[in-house]
Amino acid sequence: xxxxxxxxxxxxxxxxxxxxxxxxxxxxxxxxxxxxxxxxxxxxxxxxxxxxxxxxxxxxxxxxxxxxxxxxxxxxxxxxxxxxxxxxxxxxxxxxxxxxxxxxxxxxxxxxxxxxxxxxxxxxx
Numbered sequence: 001x002x003x004x005x006x007x008x009x010x011x012x013x014x015x016x017x018x019x020x021x022x023x024x025x026x027x028x029x030x031x032x033x034x035x036x037x038x039x040x041x042x043x044x045x046x047x048x049x050x051x052x053x054x055x056x057x058x059x060x061x062x063x064x065x066x067x068x069x070x071x072x073x074x075x076x077x078x079x080x081x082x083x084x085x086x087x088x089x090x091x092x093x094x095x096x097x098x099x100x101x102x103x104x105x106x107x108x109x110x111x112x113x114x115x116x117x118x119x120x121x122x123x124x125x
Contacts (some may be wrong), residue, residue, distance in 0.1 A: 007039060008106045010059050015108055017097055021098040025117040026087050032065060033081040034097055044078025051080045056094035067097075090116035 001075045003018030014058050016035035036045035051067040065082035074081060080099070091114055100109040 004110070006108050007112070008070070010104075011039055012105065013037065013045060013101070015043075015097060017108070017110065022083070024087060024112060024114045025120065026090055026114060027117055029084050030088055031082050031084050032067070032095070033070070033075065033079060034067070035075070035079045036080065036101075041059070045101065046077040048080070050105075051099040052097075053082050053094045054098070057091070057097060059094065062093075067099075087114045090114050090119075092113065 002022060004018055005014055005016045007014050007092045012036045016037075017032070019030050020033050022030075034053075034113065036048060037043060038045060046069060048069075051064045051069075053067050055062045055065075063085075065085070067080040067082050070076055070079035070081045093112050093114060095112050096107060097110070098105065100106070103118050
């Protein structure tokens with residue numbers, strides 16, 4: 001999956017999210033990340049509370065990742081990222097990003113494919 005963007009239900013925030021690196025491959029190290037901006041002016045939103053990403057399968061929770069604000073050495077303010085993980089099974093997963101801002105809880109649902117790294121074709125010239 002490439003990073004994609006969705007707006008929150010009330011249209012206040014834009015959330016750009018994805019994996020680092022992309023695509024998510026089995027037996028590779030990844031983390032999930034998202035950037036929050038205000039829709040009104042595009043400014044970065046830092047310091048939200050309870051930011052997390054939940055992996056789901058058939059709407060059942062598999063793993064919850066806390067998503068603290070990214071360190072200055074990674075992406076910096078306005079970016080939130082999870083701990084690293086190494087997927088082992090090629091499957092489609094469901095995900096849910098959530099965070100609290102200005103006393104309101106926000107949640108965004110998405111789908112993510114984990115690709116078997118042995119199926120990646122690299123052309124050789």
